[in-house]
Amino acid sequence: METFLSLLLLFLTAAVINNFVLINFVGICPFLGVSKKLSSAFGMGLAVTFVMTIAGFLSWTFTYYILRPDAPGTVWLFNAFGVEGVAPNLSILSYLVYIFVIAASVQFVEMYVKKFFPPLYKAFGVFLPLITTNCAILFACLEIMKRLQDPANLWGLTEAMVYSVGGGLGFTIAITIMAGIREELELNDIPKPFRGVGIALLTACILAMAFMGFSGVNAGLSKWLGL
Amino acid sequence: MNDQPTALERFWRGIIPENPTYRQVLGMCPTLAVTTNVQGAITMAAATTFVLVCANIMVSLLRKIIKPHLRILVFTLTIATFVTIADYFLQAFMPEMSAQLGPYIPLIIVNCIIISRCEVCASKQSLVPAIADGFGQGLGFLLGLCSIAVVRELLGSGTLMGYTVLSGDFWVNCGIMILPPGAFLTLGCLMAFFNWIGSKKQEN
Numbered sequence: 083m084e085t086f087l088s089l090l091l092l093f094l095t096a097a098v099i100n101n102f103v104l105i106n107f108v109g110i111c112p113f114l115g116v117s118k119k120l121s122s123a124f125g126m127g128l129a130v131t132f133v134m135t136i137a138g139f140l141s142w143t144f145t146y147y148i149l150r151p152d153a154p155g156t157v158w159l160f161n162a163f164g165v166e167g168v169a170p171n172l173s174i175l176s177y178l179v180y181i182f183v184i185a186a187s188v189q190f191v192e193m194y195v196k197k198f199f200p201p202l203y204k205a206f207g208v209f210l211p212l213i214t215t216n217c218a219i220l221f222a223c224l225e226i227m228k229r230l231q232d233p234a235n236l237w238g239l240t241e242a243m244v245y246s247v248g249g250g251l252g253f254t255i256a257i258t259i260m261a262g263i264r265e266e267l268e269l270n271d272i273p274k275p276f277r278g279v280g281i282a283l284l285t286a287c288i289l290a291m292a293f294m295g296f297s298g299v300n301a302g303l304s305k306w307l308g309l
Numbered sequence: 310m311n312d313q314p315t316a317l318e319r320f321w322r323g324i325i326p327e328n329p330t331y332r333q334v335l336g337m338c339p340t341l342a343v344t345t346n347v348q349g350a351i352t353m354a355a356a357t358t359f360v361l362v363c364a365n366i367m368v369s370l371l372r373k374i375i376k377p378h379l380r381i382l383v384f385t386l387t388i389a390t391f392v393t394i395a396d397y398f399l400q401a402f403m404p405e406m407s408a409q410l411g412p413y414i415p416l417i418i419v420n421c422i423i424i425s426r427c428e429v430c431a432s433k434q435s436l437v438p439a440i441a442d443g444f445g446q447g448l449g450f451l452l453g454l455c456s457i458a459v460v461r462e463l464l465g466s467g468t469l470m471g472y473t474v475l476s477g478d479f480w481v482n483c484g485i486m487i488l489p490p491g492a493f494l495t496l497g498c499l500m501a502f503f504n505w506i507g508s509k510k511q512e513n
Contacts, residue, residue: 105489110337111421174397177389177415185382214381217338217419224412275505276497279334283497290490 087307089244095300096248102218103256104290105297109218113257114282123261125205127254129191131247134219136187138246141180141223142239145230149176173227180223188214218253222246259289313434316441323445329422330453331503336422340454341492342413347470350458351451352406356395356414358447361423362440363391368431369439375432384427389418422446460495461486 100106103113109130116126147155149172156170192210196203203210213219225245229237237245263285272281314322329335336357343353367387368375375383396414399407407414417423426446431439462468465486467475485491 107338107342107489107492108416110341111335114334114337174393177393177396177418178386181385181389181418185385214385215419215421215424217416220416220419221412224415228412273501275501275508280497280501280504283493283500287490287493287497290493291485294488294490 084309088304088309089240091300091303091307091309092241093244093248094303096245097252097255098293099296099300101252101256101293101296102221102249103253104286104293106221108221109216109253112212112216113253113260113286114279117257117261117264117282120258120261120265121205123257124254127250127257129210130213130216130218130253131250133184133188133191133213133216134222134246134250134253135243136191137180137184137219138222138226138242139239140183140187142226142230142237142242144179144183145176145227146239149173149179149227150230176227180220180227184219184223185214218249222249256289260285263289314438316438319430319434319438319442320445323442323447323449324452325449327446328449328453329446330450330457331500333422333425335425336420336450337496338416339413339420340457341489341496343410344454344458344461344492344495345465345487346462346468347455347458349406349409350454352399352403353410353413354447354451354454356399357417357420357422357450358444359395360388360391360417361426361447362443364388364423364427365431365439365443366436368427369434369436372432380428380432381424384424385418388423388427392417422450456499457492457495460499461491465491 096102103109112126112130117123145153147153149156151169151171151173153170153172156172160168160170188210192203195210222245226237226242229235229241260282264282267281267285276284323329327333330340339353339357343349364384364387368384371383392415395417396407399410399414426442430442434442459469463474464483467473467480467482483491486495
């Protein structure tokens with residue numbers, strides 16, 4: 083029960099309290115670029131969640147077994163090749179591996195969706211390949227890497243998965259709210275210099291203020307739940 | 310290739326007419342995240358410029374070899390290599406700054422400015438315009454970041470580059486400016502201001 087509650091708290095923290103877009107400022111480009119229509123914004127959010135889950139799984143696996151200092155796979159590899167006098171640490175390759183993992187999972191998702199869900203593929207359109215350069219996904223990978231550096235408080239695969247799904251849903255929540263507001267804004271008479279990105283940023287400012295209301299909720303909740 | 314801009318044009322365009330922050334609206338994540346103080350903004354812009362110039366050099370030299378359908382992958386892997394170098398350099402020589410910027414240094418890999426410059430300029434032009442383009446865009450990015458950071462640091466903590474500028478009884482720090490909403494607010498207002506100046510210029 084305690085594990086379940088702490089996972090739930092982690093999920094809420096990733097999705098709402100430390101929202102990826104509005105508190106951590108990652109994934110701003112699609113947040114501003116693809117939030118003009120509600121349906122496409124929701125599709126983008128789902129696609130990002132999907133890719134983030136896969137990339138989170140892969141990056142945890144690679145980091146845990148190969149990339150972190152003294153990882154079992156690296157130790158085995160160094161022993162197999164008889165390397166001595168060097169600490170088994172391949173973390174210098176982390177960024178290259180992550181970007182490769184993200185690009186590969188985007189490709190994989192694209193092929194899978196194209197083959198098995200053609201209507202969904204049409205709905206995603208150009209957004210799927212764009213996800214490769216979405217910083218939200220790399221941010222999730224980096225966070226998982228950070229949590230695997232500290233041996234006292236290691237994240238297991240479950241925590242990593244919960245964190246990436248929560249982060250993806252947080253992105254979906256933020257971009258969907260934003261698109262809903264922007265659809266209404268279309269009808270308003272906005273001063274000329276603010277048209278386009280300017281008013282979108284001011285809207286995001288008010289949304290971020292609303293999300294600031296959640297700050298500290300995680301500490302209070304964990305105290306209340308006795309974790 | 311004669312219709313491509315020259316090196317000097319590329320350099321100048323990056324600073325004002327195609328400013329990455331205000332005109333192209335690219336690379337918004339670091340623009341919003343690291344502008345709580347001016348030093349952070351300068352370090353971020355310097356790291357981005359380093360990666361941008363190096364990636365432009367590599368891509369420009371390799372432009373005849375890269376296969377078109379693999380180009381994005383080659384761009385990102387080149388960028389990731391240089392970002393690793395920049396990240397380890399900062400960790401070794403500026404540990405405090407590295408801790409402050411945190412994940413936003415590795416996030417330079419997916420900064421759309423760099424990929425778009427590789428695509429638009431470096432994969433089409435020779436070495437000299439590509440380098441000039443890298444420096445021009447980097448300088449434009451620096452100006453964009455600094456304009457936001459100056460406003461946020463001044464209003465949010467009353468300092469500039471770490472020195473106290475505004476203090477005393479009449480001055481109250483607006484804490485919201487260094488929190489996330491302040492970033493959106495400052496960028497939104499500055500963008501409207503520069504749009505307004507641009508439209509005034511066109512009228513005259």
